[in-house]
Amino acid sequence: MNLAFFVGCAGLVLVTGNSPDPLASEHEELILSFNKKLLRSLEDQSGLPNPSVHLALRLSTYHNLDMEKAHLDRMKVDLHQNLESSLTQHQPVTGMLALYMLALMASCTEVSDMTLNQEPLILQLKKQMEQEKEHIATSQRPLTNYYQYSLGVIALCASGVRVNSHVVNKLVRAIENDHLKHGVNDSIDTVAMAGMALQCLKESKVQLCGASLLQEPLRIVKQKLLGSKRADGHMGNEFSTGLAVQALLTMGSHMSDLSASMEAMKTDVRKGTYHNAMAISQTLPALQKRTYLHVRAKDCQDEDDSLVLGPKPPAKELSGPMVSIQVEVISSDGSTSIKTVEVPKGSSLLKALTLLQDSQSDFTFETQASLWGPYLSVVNGDRARQSDRTYWSLSSDGSALGVGMQDYKIEEAQKITITKKSY
Numbered sequence: 001m002n003l004a005f006f007v008g009c010a011g012l013v014l015v016t017g018n019s020p021d022p023l024a025s026e027h028e029e030l031i032l033s034f035n036k037k038l039l040r041s042l043e044d045q046s047g048l049p050n051p052s053v054h055l056a057l058r059l060s061t062y063h064n065l066d067m068e069k070a071h072l073d074r075m076k077v078d079l080h081q082n083l084e085s086s087l088t089q090h091q092p093v094t095g096m097l098a099l100y101m102l103a104l105m106a107s108c109t110e111v112s113d114m115t116l117n118q119e120p121l122i123l124q125l126k127k128q129m130e131q132e133k134e135h136i137a138t139s140q141r142p143l144t145n146y147y148q149y150s151l152g153v154i155a156l157c158a159s160g161v162r163v164n165s166h167v168v169n170k171l172v173r174a175i176e177n178d179h180l181k182h183g184v185n186d187s188i189d190t191v192a193m194a195g196m197a198l199q200c201l202k203e204s205k206v207q208l209c210g211a212s213l214l215q216e217p218l219r220i221v222k223q224k225l226l227g228s229k230r231a232d233g234h235m236g237n238e239f240s241t242g243l244a245v246q247a248l249l250t251m252g253s254h255m256s257d258l259s260a261s262m263e264a265m266k267t268d269v270r271k272g273t274y275h276n277a278m279a280i281s282q283t284l285p286a287l288q289k290r291t292y293l294h295v296r297a298k299d300c301q302d303e304d305d306s307l308v309l310g311p312k313p314p315a316k317e318l319s320g321p322m323v324s325i326q327v328e329v330i331s332s333d334g335s336t337s338i339k340t341v342e343v344p345k346g347s348s349l350l351k352a353l354t355l356l357q358d359s360q361s362d363f364t365f366e367t368q369a370s371l372w373g374p375y376l377s378v379v380n381g382d383r384a385r386q387s388d389r390t391y392w393s394l395s396s397d398g399s400a401l402g403v404g405m406q407d408y409k410i411e412e413a414q415k416i417t418i419t420k421k422s423y
């Protein structure tokens with residue numbers, strides 16, 4: 001028989017008879033350190049509070065209740081105001097509003113009592129979904145993307161609201177017609193989110209659409225997720241595996257089918273692949289076998305309060321040798337420019353582009369804040385927009401970057417290509 005108990009801050013130790021299971025305790029140590037890394041990200045209060053981070057912290061087994069409460073309060077003021085002003089400016093906020101609702105539910109806050117610009121929060125999300133649905137009807141694509149559309153369905157469904165059957169049908173069609181893309185490639189993150197949305201609907205007591213309508217799209221989602229598994233266990237890539245595991249867990253997959261993916265994520269944690277708080281927030285729940293659908297049954301009584309952060313480690317100074325990089329910009333009309341800049345080894349791409357902008361009068365760029373960090377939005381005065389389905393894609397020596405401009409570090413000479421693409 002397995003017995004479980006806590007050993008101070010060292011975490012959970014599983015005991016079989018008298019002998020501790022070293023693998024189980026190693027797993028819990030890893031989770032604890034990963035959880036602390038996510039908690040640490042709350043100390044940076046320069047940007048908006050991140051609802052995805054909040055959601056993951058609340059879904060965890062381990063907590064620092066004071067820090068989580070302070071973050072919840074910041075969300076209710078800063079994020080709330082930001083959403084209100086975006087709504088006033090008629091900007092789509094589907095994904096952010098959905099994540100905010102899920103984060104509130106995970107903190108046992110009654111979302112049905114809350115308002116945004118004097119209207120119920122839930123009604124605001126319903127309206128966003130109506131607009132998304134209308135946009136699909138006229139332009140064959142959501143206003144934002146199917147990742148956010150699916151998050152919207154999850155948030156409505158998890159709060160016990162019936163989701164309009166036309167909204168559901170649009171998601172079902174998108175799955176059947178293979179429209180869940182990241183740029184032009186398959187988006188396993190989006191497939192996973194869509195799968196969780198449909199699974200929530202299937203289990204919902206208020207949903208009128210029959211389980212039979214959802215059976216085929218759920219089968220396609222499961223097949224896509226399992227089919228995306230690489231030899232190293234990742235589904236899609238390092239950053240989609242956590243969401244894919246979550247989705248498969250909601251669909252009733254057994255741990256034996258997911259163990260290779262769990263191992264792949266644990267190897268990533270050990271290697272330090274996940275340093276962006278957003279990446280941690282999408283991976284930690286899966287490592288603890290939790291999913292976004294657990295917010296439906298969240299009980300905030302008698303929670304653990306054992307997570308404690310030590311002093312902040314000092315930031316690393318860059319004083320290494322200089323590295324020379326070429327920066328190529330390819331505009332939508334195909335015109336190309338190439339510039340060279342010297343940067344300290346280990347600099348981020350963001351730093352490199354800033355140095356280039358400071359040294360050359362004919363290169364400029366702008367970024368916009370996002371949950372993943374700075375997103376490259378304007379290059380040489382040319383803006384890429386969600387509304388016209390264009391973006392500035394990033395690659396190095398011909399290979400697409402797997403991370404953004406703040407996380408990508410320049411370790412050696414290379415050619416960075418920034419291309420305006422349509423999707």
Ligand code: B12
Nearest residue numbers: 095096145183239370371372376391393394401402403404
């Ligand atoms: C949709 C999407 C896109 C769309 C965004 C536009 C749109 N309206 O649809 C497009 C196709 C343009 C895109 C581009 C890129 N993406 Co993308 N994207 C996503 C996806 C599927 C959903 C994002 C979302 O809507 N979130 C919900 C809302 C509420 O959060 P948000 O932060 O407000 O969303 C905005 C930002 O996330 C931003 N965004 C999208 N991708 C990225 C990537 C980075 C690094 C940053 C800083 C911002 C950013 O666009 C969102 C909409 O405005 C995520 C999957 C995921 N797991 O999160 C991948 C994801 C975030 N993208 C990723 C990557 C790598 C990129 C690119 C860097 C690819 C490249 N080599 O060029 C570029 C960004 C380049 C740049 N200009 O800075 C990775 C990031 C991994 C990491 N560790 O950093 C993810 C996790 C996919 C994956 N599994 O690999 N993306």
